[in-house]
Amino acid sequence: MARIVSVQATDVRFPTSLTQDGSDAMNKDGDYSAAYVVIRTDDPALSGYGFTFTIGRGNDVCVLAAEQRGLPLVGMSVEEVVADLGGVYRHLKSDSQLRWLGPEKGVEHLAMAAVMNAVWDLAARVAGKPLWRLLVDMTPEELVDVADLSYLSDVLTRDEAVALLAELAPTREARVAELAETGYPCYTTSAGWLGYSDDKLRRLCQEAVDAGYRHVKLKVGANLDDDIRRLRIAREVIGDDAQLMIDANQVWDVPQAIEWVGALAEFRPLWIEEPTSPDDVLGHAAVRRAVAPIGVATGEHGMNRVLFKQMFQAGAIDYCQLDAARLASVNEILAVYLMARKFGVPVCPHAGGVGLCELVQHLSIFDYVAVSGTLEDRVTEYVDHLHEHFVDPCVVENGAYTLPSRPGYSAEMRADSVAAHTYPTGAYWAGAAGSSGA
Amino acid sequence: MARIVSVQATDVRFPTSLTQDGSDAMNKDGDYSAAYVVIRTDDPALSGYGFTFTIGRGNDVCVLAAEQRGLPLVGMSVEEVVADLGGVYRHLKSDSQLRWLGPEKGVEHLAMAAVMNAVWDLAARVAGKPLWRLLVDMTPEELVDVADLSYLSDVLTRDEAVALLAELAPTREARVAELAETGYPCYTTSAGWLGYSDDKLRRLCQEAVDAGYRHVKLKVGANLDDDIRRLRIAREVIGDDAQLMIDANQVWDVPQAIEWVGALAEFRPLWIEEPTSPDDVLGHAAVRRAVAPIGVATGEHGMNRVLFKQMFQAGAIDYCQLDAARLASVNEILAVYLMARKFGVPVCPHAGGVGLCELVQHLSIFDYVAVSGTLEDRVTEYVDHLHEHFVDPCVVENGAYTLPSRPGYSAEMRADSVAAHTYPTGAYWAGAAGSSGA
Structure with a gap:
C-alpha cells in the first residue's frame, strides 16, 4: 500500500478585488484565495487535495500553518490513514503547542481544515467514490466514530448520535435515488454583491429567475437608503413568491441590527445573515427574538463545534450556515450536523469563495440522505x-447541485490554475500589478 | 519628532519542556515562547517592545502574522501614533483581508496583541511613564476613546463607560499612594505544576507560605486520585485559612467537570479554573450553577471582548482572568475591565508564561486605581x-507586585536573551538538542 511522502501547501490567490466580485459591507476588496494542500504518496497516481479559503493577505500565514499541521502525516501508510480517519484527526489535533494558538479557532483551525479536507479527499479516492458516497456507505457507528464529539456531551452523547443516524439508515438509498433525479436545491448570491450597479443587480436577478432559482440573496448594511432601493429592485424582479435573503456580514452591533432589519421588513426577507459578531451567541438570540418572523442565519465564520452547540442551545439561529473550510473538515462538520438534527435547525451551508461550492455539495447530499432526511427549509449557497x-467542478442545473460522480471531494485544482495564480511568483502575479500585495 | 522605520518580529523560545515547568493536564510539554515585536524609530534611543506568548511550535506563524500586521505602522510619525492610540488600533484592525482569518481570534489576534502591546510600550516611553501611570493620567473620556467598544453596545454604551470611570477619577491618587505602600496582591502557581513530585509540591507550598502568599494554585484534571492526594498535601501545608485554587486547563466536558470538581469539594477550593472549553459560555454557566460555592474562573484563552461580554451576560464566571497577550492590547482590555466593573465581576489576570507578569502588573494597578476601586476578591497571578x-522585570515582595517605575510596559527583553534563544538559529537552539523542533 502507498505511503505519504509529503504534505505541501501553496498560496493561491485570484484577483477578484478588481471586479468587486464578492464585495460586501465588511469585505470590500477581497482577493479570493486558497491555502491549497496536496498530500502526495509514493504512488504517483494517488494524491489527496484540500484547502481552506481566505480573501487574500494572510493566506501565506495559513500556508505555513498547514504545512506544520500536516507534518505528522508524512511517513504514514495510506491504508493506516483511511482505516482510522477519526484517529488521524485526533492525532493532528492533539499537538498541545499548536493548540495554544487557538484553541480550535483562527488560522490554526483553518489550517487543520485544509489538511484534513485533503485527507478526506484522499480517503474518497482510495475508496473510488465521491465523498458523499463514502459517507453514505458508512454505518451509524462508523460515522459517529469519526465525528468530533468532544466538549459536546452536555447536548449530544455518542449513543444519541448513533440512534439519530440509525433511524434513517434503512431508507438512505431511496433518497440517493431521489437526489439523482432532482439534485440538491441551491440559491445564488452572484446577483447581490454590494459593489454592483442597480442595472447589473436587476439584470442578474432576472438571470437568476430565468435559471430556475427560487431564492436570491443580497448584501446589505453599508447604507440604509441603498439597501431599500436595491431590495425594492430585487423584489420587483423576482416577484412575491420567490425568497429574498439579506446578508450584513457582521457590520452591526446588536441594537443596530434590530433597528436596520426592522427598516427592511417590508421586503419580507427569509433571513438576515450575519447580523453581528459571529462569536455573539447571546446577541444572535436577542436579534432573533426581535426580528421574527424574519429568520436569523449565521455560520460562515462559526469558528468551531462549541460555538454551534451554543447557537443551538440558546435558540439563536433559524439557519445554520456551516463552512466546509473553516470547521476542521468532515470530522467536526459531522458533529454540527448531528447537533442541528437534534435541535431541529436546518443546515444551509455557506459556499462561494474558492471551491467551497465544490465541497458543500457533498455535505448537503450526505445530510439529506443520512442525517436530516428532509429538504424542507434547506437550500445551499x-x-x-x-x-x-x-478539475471536477460542481454542476448546477435548474437551481440544484447535481450529484458528483468522480472519486474524491472535488477539491483538486487544475495544475495550470495553481501555477499561474501562485502568489507572488505565478505568471499572473509576477506579470500583473496585483492588488493583494502585503 | 521620530518616525517609525521598521516593525520586526522575532521567534524567541525557552526550553521549559525540559524541566516540566508549566506542565498541566492539557499542556504537557510547552516550550514557553514569545513572538517578540520591536518597533524601531529613526531615533536610536526610542523603540517600542511588545510580544504575544505561545508555548512553542507555531510561534513562527505568529511572527509572520505580526510582521504583516505591523506593516502599516512603518513610515508613521511617532507623534501621530501616540496622539491617537484608538485610531492606530482601529487602522491596524481594519484590514478586511486579515480579518477573514479570525475575525479577532487565534493567530491573527495574538499578532495584533503583540504589535499593539509594542505600540503601548512606545507610547509610555514617549510619555516618560510606566504604562500604568500613562493610563492613570488619562481622563475618563480619553480612556473610553481608546477602548474598543464595538459589538458591546447592547451591554455598555460610551456614556455609561465614561460615567463608570468618572466616579473614581477624583480619588485615583489616594489609591496610587496606597499601592505604593502595599503593592498589588498576587498568588503563585509555581508550586502546583502537574509534572512535579509530591515532595517538590510540599516544599514549594511551604516556600509560598513562607514568602507571604495567601493563595496557592494547583493543576488538576489528569487523574482524580492524584488530584485528591496533591490537594490534601497542599491543604495540610498552607492551612485552613489560606486559599487554594485549582486549574483543569480545559480537559473536561461539562458533565465531567461538574462531577470531578464535586469530588474535590472537601478541599474547599476558591475557584475551579478553565473547567471546559474556553469558548463555552453556556457550559461555564452550567458548571458555575452546579459547583457553587466553589467559584468558576476562566479567561486566559478568552479570545476577545465579545466572548467576555457573553460570560458576563450569562453569569458564567466568578473571576475574569483576561490575558494581556491574547486580547488585542490595552484597547480591548479596557473594554473588558469596563464590562467587568458594570457586571461586578473581579478581574484576576492570567500571568506566567514569558513576560505576562511584567504586563499584567500594570493592568491590575490601573484597574484598582481607575476602574474597580477595590481589592476585594482580587488577586493577580x-x-x-x-x-x-x-530589562525591567517585575518585583514581587511579600505576596504583592511592587509598582513599576521605569517608562514603558516592562516588555523589553534583554538583547542577549533574545539572541541566544532566537529559534532555531540562536546559540541555545543551534547548540542544544532542542525539543521544540516542528
Whole structure:
C-alpha cells in the first residue's frame, strides 16, 4: 500500500478585488484565495487535495500553518490513514503547542481544515467514490466514530448520535435515488454583491429567475437608503413568491441590527445573515427574538463545534450556515450536523469563495440522505465564480447541485490554475500589478 | 519628532519542556515562547517592545502574522501614533483581508496583541511613564476613546463607560499612594505544576507560605486520585485559612467537570479554573450553577471582548482572568475591565508564561486605581519563571507586585536573551538538542 511522502501547501490567490466580485459591507476588496494542500504518496497516481479559503493577505500565514499541521502525516501508510480517519484527526489535533494558538479557532483551525479536507479527499479516492458516497456507505457507528464529539456531551452523547443516524439508515438509498433525479436545491448570491450597479443587480436577478432559482440573496448594511432601493429592485424582479435573503456580514452591533432589519421588513426577507459578531451567541438570540418572523442565519465564520452547540442551545439561529473550510473538515462538520438534527435547525451551508461550492455539495447530499432526511427549509449557497479552476467542478442545473460522480471531494485544482495564480511568483502575479500585495 | 522605520518580529523560545515547568493536564510539554515585536524609530534611543506568548511550535506563524500586521505602522510619525492610540488600533484592525482569518481570534489576534502591546510600550516611553501611570493620567473620556467598544453596545454604551470611570477619577491618587505602600496582591502557581513530585509540591507550598502568599494554585484534571492526594498535601501545608485554587486547563466536558470538581469539594477550593472549553459560555454557566460555592474562573484563552461580554451576560464566571497577550492590547482590555466593573465581576489576570507578569502588573494597578476601586476578591497571578530575560522585570515582595517605575510596559527583553534563544538559529537552539523542533 502507498505511503505519504509529503504534505505541501501553496498560496493561491485570484484577483477578484478588481471586479468587486464578492464585495460586501465588511469585505470590500477581497482577493479570493486558497491555502491549497496536496498530500502526495509514493504512488504517483494517488494524491489527496484540500484547502481552506481566505480573501487574500494572510493566506501565506495559513500556508505555513498547514504545512506544520500536516507534518505528522508524512511517513504514514495510506491504508493506516483511511482505516482510522477519526484517529488521524485526533492525532493532528492533539499537538498541545499548536493548540495554544487557538484553541480550535483562527488560522490554526483553518489550517487543520485544509489538511484534513485533503485527507478526506484522499480517503474518497482510495475508496473510488465521491465523498458523499463514502459517507453514505458508512454505518451509524462508523460515522459517529469519526465525528468530533468532544466538549459536546452536555447536548449530544455518542449513543444519541448513533440512534439519530440509525433511524434513517434503512431508507438512505431511496433518497440517493431521489437526489439523482432532482439534485440538491441551491440559491445564488452572484446577483447581490454590494459593489454592483442597480442595472447589473436587476439584470442578474432576472438571470437568476430565468435559471430556475427560487431564492436570491443580497448584501446589505453599508447604507440604509441603498439597501431599500436595491431590495425594492430585487423584489420587483423576482416577484412575491420567490425568497429574498439579506446578508450584513457582521457590520452591526446588536441594537443596530434590530433597528436596520426592522427598516427592511417590508421586503419580507427569509433571513438576515450575519447580523453581528459571529462569536455573539447571546446577541444572535436577542436579534432573533426581535426580528421574527424574519429568520436569523449565521455560520460562515462559526469558528468551531462549541460555538454551534451554543447557537443551538440558546435558540439563536433559524439557519445554520456551516463552512466546509473553516470547521476542521468532515470530522467536526459531522458533529454540527448531528447537533442541528437534534435541535431541529436546518443546515444551509455557506459556499462561494474558492471551491467551497465544490465541497458543500457533498455535505448537503450526505445530510439529506443520512442525517436530516428532509429538504424542507434547506437550500445551499451557490456562487458562479472560479469553478473553471477545478478539475471536477460542481454542476448546477435548474437551481440544484447535481450529484458528483468522480472519486474524491472535488477539491483538486487544475495544475495550470495553481501555477499561474501562485502568489507572488505565478505568471499572473509576477506579470500583473496585483492588488493583494502585503 | 521620530518616525517609525521598521516593525520586526522575532521567534524567541525557552526550553521549559525540559524541566516540566508549566506542565498541566492539557499542556504537557510547552516550550514557553514569545513572538517578540520591536518597533524601531529613526531615533536610536526610542523603540517600542511588545510580544504575544505561545508555548512553542507555531510561534513562527505568529511572527509572520505580526510582521504583516505591523506593516502599516512603518513610515508613521511617532507623534501621530501616540496622539491617537484608538485610531492606530482601529487602522491596524481594519484590514478586511486579515480579518477573514479570525475575525479577532487565534493567530491573527495574538499578532495584533503583540504589535499593539509594542505600540503601548512606545507610547509610555514617549510619555516618560510606566504604562500604568500613562493610563492613570488619562481622563475618563480619553480612556473610553481608546477602548474598543464595538459589538458591546447592547451591554455598555460610551456614556455609561465614561460615567463608570468618572466616579473614581477624583480619588485615583489616594489609591496610587496606597499601592505604593502595599503593592498589588498576587498568588503563585509555581508550586502546583502537574509534572512535579509530591515532595517538590510540599516544599514549594511551604516556600509560598513562607514568602507571604495567601493563595496557592494547583493543576488538576489528569487523574482524580492524584488530584485528591496533591490537594490534601497542599491543604495540610498552607492551612485552613489560606486559599487554594485549582486549574483543569480545559480537559473536561461539562458533565465531567461538574462531577470531578464535586469530588474535590472537601478541599474547599476558591475557584475551579478553565473547567471546559474556553469558548463555552453556556457550559461555564452550567458548571458555575452546579459547583457553587466553589467559584468558576476562566479567561486566559478568552479570545476577545465579545466572548467576555457573553460570560458576563450569562453569569458564567466568578473571576475574569483576561490575558494581556491574547486580547488585542490595552484597547480591548479596557473594554473588558469596563464590562467587568458594570457586571461586578473581579478581574484576576492570567500571568506566567514569558513576560505576562511584567504586563499584567500594570493592568491590575490601573484597574484598582481607575476602574474597580477595590481589592476585594482580587488577586493577580504570579509565576517565578523567566523574569531574568527582561530589562525591567517585575518585583514581587511579600505576596504583592511592587509598582513599576521605569517608562514603558516592562516588555523589553534583554538583547542577549533574545539572541541566544532566537529559534532555531540562536546559540541555545543551534547548540542544544532542542525539543521544540516542528
